Amino acid sequence: MQKILVTGGAGFIGSNFVHYLVANTDANVTVLDKLTYAGNPESISTLPEDRVSLVKGDIADAALVDGLVAESDVVVHYAAESHNDNSLHDPRPFLDTNIIGTYTLIEAARKHDTRFHHISTDEVYGDLELDDPERFTEQTPYNPSSPYSSTKAGSDLLVRAWVRSFGLRATISNCSNNYGPYQHVEKFIPRQITNVIDGVRPKLYGKGENVRDWIHANDHSSAVLAIIDKGRIGETYLIGADGEKNNKEVVELILEHMGQSSDAYDHVIDRPGHDLRYAIDSTKLREELGWQPSFSNFHAGIEDTIKWYRDNESWWRPQKAATEARYKEQGQ
Ligand code: NAD
Ligand code: TDX
Numbered sequence: 001m002q003k004i005l006v007t008g009g010a011g012f013i014g015s016n017f018v019h020y021l022v023a024n025t026d027a028n029v030t031v032l033d034k035l036t037y038a039g040n041p042e043s044i045s046t047l048p049e050d051r052v053s054l055v056k057g058d059i060a061d062a063a064l065v066d067g068l069v070a071e072s073d074v075v076v077h078y079a080a081e082s083h084n085d086n087s088l089h090d091p092r093p094f095l096d097t098n099i100i101g102t103y104t105l106i107e108a109a110r111k112h113d114t115r116f117h118h119i120s121t122d123e124v125y126g127d128l129e130l131d132d133p134e135r136f137t138e139q140t141p142y143n144p145s146s147p148y149s150s151t152k153a154g155s156d157l158l159v160r161a162w163v164r165s166f167g168l169r170a171t172i173s174n175c176s177n178n179y180g181p182y183q184h185v186e187k188f189i190p191r192q193i194t195n196v197i198d199g200v201r202p203k204l205y206g207k208g209e210n211v212r213d214w215i216h217a218n219d220h221s222s223a224v225l226a227i228i229d230k231g232r233i234g235e236t237y238l239i240g241a242d243g244e245k246n247n248k249e250v251v252e253l254i255l256e257h258m259g260q261s262s263d264a265y266d267h268v269i270d271r272p273g274h275d276l277r278y279a280i281d282s283t284k285l286r287e288e289l290g291w292q293p294s295f296s297n298f299h300a301g302i303e304d305t306i307k308w309y310r311d312n313e314s315w316w317r318p319q320k321a322a323t324e325a326r327y328k329e330q331g332q
Helices: 012-024 062-070 082-088 092-112 147-168 188-197 216-229 247-257 283-289 298-311 313-329
Strands: 003-007 028-033 050-055 074-079 117-122 170-173 204-205 211-213 236-239 244-246 264-269
Touching: 012 028, 012 216, 028 062, 050 062, 050 204, 062 092, 074 092, 074 216, 082 147, 082 244, 092 117, 092 147, 147 170, 170 216, 188 204, 188 247, 188 313, 204 247, 211 247, 211 313, 216 236, 216 283, 236 283, 244 247, 247 283, 247 298, 298 313
Parallel strands: 003 028, 003 074, 028 050, 074 117, 117 170, 170 236, 204 264
Antiparallel strands: 211 244
């Protein structure tokens, strides 16, 4: 039975992975999470206590991290400051967690020769034109735009250097935009769903032409497990499910599924440096590891997600007013 340390396991995607591990493996899971504004212990509180334990702490705390990594067979590193808009207003926590935190973890993994998987994002590759026939591949040069994506790029490069210089047994995955339950209401899809529940019109940045390549969080989790089981050490795998949609289409879809007129949204000021389009070519992951996404119907996935936010208001309500107050200050 493997002992897996999941950093950021009380966040959106990390908690999805912890649920996925409990359902699909016999692993024992320890979650290390600082429980920032983005972490919620309720996201994993229904899981059996003999399978999952939560340690509240910072991934940049070297002594704490050393002890936890020493007891683990595998580390899966999700913890991060994750929101682009926040990084534009206060970049410092992004450096502390995404750069120093990752450095602290890989130093411990090096010392204890522990298998390490680093979770990253397609945003490290910058953006594409709307009509570019190419998509991101593992060979695309790094070209991050925001403080968030530049710290994620920095953390990826640290992991690569530790593989080459110190023989760290690591893999990296760069995934596209995730959606599904337990996502913080600051993010695009849950923000708009909970706005509609509150009788507030959705807010579209700029013209709404920006394209994101959506993947259900469960498909991200199944891909990460495949990489841990079968991925080659030192390799990077791009994770995506061919889900390109522009933001306007997504807002219209949410409004339609929630019984509103599809034009009942407002345009607000654009995000500075707003990446235009992300698109992932996941051929390597599919051909080398035989992975396939199971959520191919975005409409059905959005419908389930809307239902989850309707049914789980107690999970998101405490964060909603403060999140909207922050956006209001920024004119968004
Ligand atoms: P999230 O903000 O929902 O969760 C982040 C979690 O990390 C929270 O539980 C938070 O408490 C924890 N955390 C933050 N700083 C910490 C620290 N210093 N020490 C310990 N824990 C800390 O983020 P998410 O959307 O679940 O993203 C998780 C990972 O996936 C990130 O590395 C992100 O870059 C990556 N990613 C996200 C997406 C996406 O669409 N959301 C896509 C690709 C990659
Ligand atoms: O109110 C909004 N209106 C709007 O038009 C918000 C919150 C966002 N947007 C736009 C900006 C983006 O084009 O929607 C798109 C998605 O925005 P976010 O949910 O903030 O995601 P994004 O910036 O694309 O980054 C996400 O995917 C990659 C995650 O937050 C990152 O952690 C991940 O690395």
